[in-house]
Structures are given as C-alpha cells and as structure tokens.
Amino acid sequence: MRKLKLQMQVTVDGYVAGPEGQLDWMTFDMDAGLLAFINQLTDTSDTILLGRKMTDGFIKYWEHVVTQKDSPEHDFAQKMVGLPKVVFSKTLPHVEGKNVRVENRDLVDAVKQLKSRPGKDIIVYGGATFVASLLEHGLIDEMNFFVNPVAIGSGMRVFKGKTPLKLAASTAYPSGIVVNSYLPK
Numbered sequence: 550m551r552k553l554k555l556q557m558q559v560t561v562d563g564y565v566a567g568p569e570g571q572l573d574w575m576t577f578d579m580d581a582g583l584l585a586f587i588n589q590l591t592d593t594s595d596t597i598l599l600g601r602k603m604t605d606g607f608i609k610y611w612e613h614v615v616t617q618k619d620s621p622e623h624d625f626a627q628k629m630v631g632l633p634k635v636v637f638s639k640t641l642p643h644v645e646g647k648n649v650r651v652e653n654r655d656l657v658d659a660v661k662q663l664k665s666r667p668g669k670d671i672i673v674y675g676g677a678t679f680v681a682s683l684l685e686h687g688l689i690d691e692m693n694f695f696v697n698p699v700a701i702g703s704g705m706r707v708f709k710g711k712t713p714l715k716l717a718a719s720t721a722y723p724s725g726i727v728v729n730s731y732l733p734k
C-alpha cells in the first residue's frame with residue numbers, strides 16, 4: 550500500500566499559517582541539502598493531494614514558474630506541473646490546470662482508495678484545514694514538518710488535540726530550518 554506523506558512548513562510555535570492564512574513568515578533560503586530532501590520526497594511520489602483553498606495559488610505559481618526557463622525553480626516546477634494532482638473539494642466540480650482532477654467523494658474513502666492503488670507514494674502539501682482533516686482521520690503515514698526559525702504568536706494549526714507521534718528523523722539545515730519527520734504512534 551502506498552504511503553501518504555505530508556510536507557508542511559510550520560513555525561517554531563506550531564502554526565502553519567497566520568490568522569488570515571498568511572505565509573509571509575516562511576524561510577526560502579534553502580541550501581543544497583534541504584533541496585535534495587524536498588526532491589527526494591517529490592521523486593518518491595507520483596500523486597499530489599491538495600485542499601481546495603490552496604489549490605489556486607499552488608497551480609498558478611508552478612504553472613507560471615515552469616514557463617520561466619531561467620528560474621532556479623524551473624526543474625522542480627516541471628515536476629509539480631507534471632505530477633497528477635487531486636484536489637479535494639465539496640463545492641468545486643472542476644479546477645483549471647495541468648494534470649488536475651477534483652475529488653468530491655468522501656475524504657476517507659477516496660484517500661484509502663488512492664493509497665490502495667499501485668504506484669509510488671502520495672504527497673500532500675496542504676492547506677491547513679485539509680491537512681487537519683487528513684490527520685484527524687489518521688490518513689497520513691509520514692509527517693515532514695519544516696520548522697522555520699520564526700514564531701508568529703497566533704495563526705492556523707493542523708492538530709486539533711493530543712496526537713502522539715514517533716520521531717523518525719530530525720535534520721537541521723544551514724537556513725535555520727529543521728525538518729522533523731514523524732510517524733503516527
């Protein structure tokens with residue numbers, strides 16, 4: 550069975566976005582080691598799951614970057630655009646973008662069905678509400694939290710209560726980001 554892996558930016562005080570969904574606190578000064586880890590997570594996956602709220606920005610950003618041949622993110626953008634993306638929404642019947650389909654069925658059933666299909670692992674980037682639902686239903690098999698060296702004091706979280714986890718790895722990078730990888734306990 551394929552694993553559902555989370556890659557999510559988080560502040561040192563546990564927020565994944567500001568109170569209004571702000572992401573201006575993220576550290577983008579990534580070194581070669583951190584970029585290699587991000588590429589490894591992506592390369593071991595063949596499907597991206599997205600929540601409705603972050604989809605528009607995600608798709609527009611990567612589809613724009615893929616047209617910028619001189620961008621340092623161009624190669625990664627090709628992966629983001631090329632991989633199939635499943636957008637979970639209860640309200641949208643269709644989303645514009647390359648390799649994008651909308652899933653309106655029950656979250657738990659749809660994710661379990663995706664995980665049971667042959668292929669590489671599945672990666673989820675967010676958003677906050679979507680990831681919280683996946684966590685609440687025990688659907689995420691590996692959590693990779695990119696802890697940014699900043700505290701914002703308030704905002705959105707993905708955990709709704711006590712959630713025991715098992716630390717699988719922790720790596721500090723020169724940018725100040727620490728990637729903590731957890732498994733459900």
